[in-house]
Amino acid sequence: MALKREADVAGMGGGDGRPARGFFERDAVTVARALLGQRLVRVLDGVRLSGLIVETEAYLGAADRAAHTFGGRRTARNEPMWQSGGTAYVYFTYGMHHCFNVTAGKSGEPVAVLVRALEPREGIARMRAHRSSRVKPGQRLRERDLCSGPAKLCEALAIDRRFSGVDMLEDGALFIEQVRRRAMSAKMIATTARIGVGYAGDWAEKPLRFVVKGHACASR
DNA sequence: ATGACGATTTACT
DNA sequence: GTAAATCGTCATA
Numbered sequence: 149m150a151l152k153r154e155a156d157v158a159g160m161g162g163g164d165g166r167p168a169r170g171f172f173e174r175d176a177v178t179v180a181r182a183l184l185g186q187r188l189v190r191v192l193d194g195v196r197l198s199g200l201i202v203e204t205e206a207y208l209g210a211a212d213r214a215a216h217t218f219g220g221r222r223t224a225r226n227e228p229m230w231q232s233g234g235t236a237y238v239y240f241t242y243g244m245h246h247c248f249n250v251t252a253g254k255s256g257e258p259v260a261v262l263v264r265a266l267e268p269r270e271g272i273a274r275m276r277a278h279r280s281s282r283v284k285p286g287q288r289l290r291e292r293d294l295c296s297g298p299a300k301l302c303e304a305l306a307i308d309r310r311f312s313g314v315d316m317l318e319d320g321a322l323f324i325e326q327v328r329r330r331a332m333s334a335k336m337i338a339t340t341a342r343i344g345v346g347y348a349g350d351w352a353e354k355p356l357r358f359v360v361k362g363h364a365c366a367s368r
Numbered sequence: 369a370t371g372a373c374g375a376t377t378t379a380c381t
Numbered sequence: 382g383t384a385a386a387t388c389g390t391c392a393t394a
Contacts, residue, residue: 205375214375225390243387245376262375299376309389344375367376 164325166317171326172233172252176206176259179233179252180358184332187325188266190305197274197305199266199295200327202360203367205342207249209259214348217258228313229258236322238302238312245299246308250316250324264343264357266295267365268304275304297367336361343367 164187172179181204189198207215207229216226216239228237229251237249237260249260268275268291275294281303295301302308307322316323339355346352359366 207375216375221391223391239375240389241374242376243374243389247375249375264375297376342375347374 164327166323167234167326169232169234169317172250173254174233174252176208176252176261177356178331179250180204180206180261180356181337182331183250183261183263183324184337184358184360185328187269187327188263188301188305189270189323189325190307191321192271192274192306195271195274197271198325199268199270199301199305199365201263201265202267202363202365203263203265204358205262205264206252206356206358207260207262208356209253209257212348213351214342214345215258215260220258222258225312226258229260231255231313231315234315234317236311236314236316236319238307238309240309241299246302247298248302248307248311262298263301264298265359265363265365265367266301266304267292267363268294278306279304292364296365332360338362 183201183204186201187198188201189196209215209217210220212218217229222230225239228235231251232255233252235251237251238246240246247262249262251260253259279289279294294304311322338359338361340357341353342357
């Protein structure tokens with residue numbers, strides 16, 4: 149089931165705006181939930197590529213064994229996580245994939261939200277072109293699989309480490325648009341353990357992954 | 369300088 | 382279900 153179109157959302161007459169700093173300067177769980185249904189936009193060569201966020205994970209900082217900032221680690225790579233909410237944090241992993249986060253909290257709080265899946269909305273042909281490099285010739289990816297994972301959406305939207313550290317309130321090429329004013333109701337959100345953090349002990353099981361319930365574009 | 373290891377994806381048995 | 386791909390990052394020396 150697709151998310152509501154922005155024109156159908158009460159009070160929105162088109163022309164969605166970027167959230168203010170305060171939207172991001174909250175705890176990571178609140179931001180992770182509030183991001184569901186909002187639109188991630190990448191402007192590439194003047195063309196908009198975008199999708200609605202349908203899956204997120206919260207990473208809670210120094211105490212969180214699964215977070216890159218566990219134990220208060222501060223390195224060149226994770227520096228954006230220490231910046232004020234609304235900063236992009238993009239990292240490279242497994243020798244071939246990028247993952248995109250938006251930081252939460254205030255400056256000095258090393259917390260972030262990993263964006264794990266999108267429902268493609270604009271620039272779908274371009275996304276398919278970006279993604280098909282990894283697909284056998286002749287095969288056609290289903291639209292719902294263009295952005296159904298953290299590395300997939302980075303490939304589809306051409307997001308890489310060059311964006312790590314950019315302020316998404318100011319940047320012209322990568323930002324969030326607020327499609328809905330209020331967070332989705334808890335009923336619409338499935339809460340589960342985070343994916344791929346089995347090394348994190350107790351923290352691996354905490355309910356910090358948020359998915360629009362039953363959405364076809366979620367990962368796995 | 370070196371070695372171990374991924375906040376993943378895809379293909380294959 | 383399991384395994385390979387592939388290299389930047391980080392801790393250790």
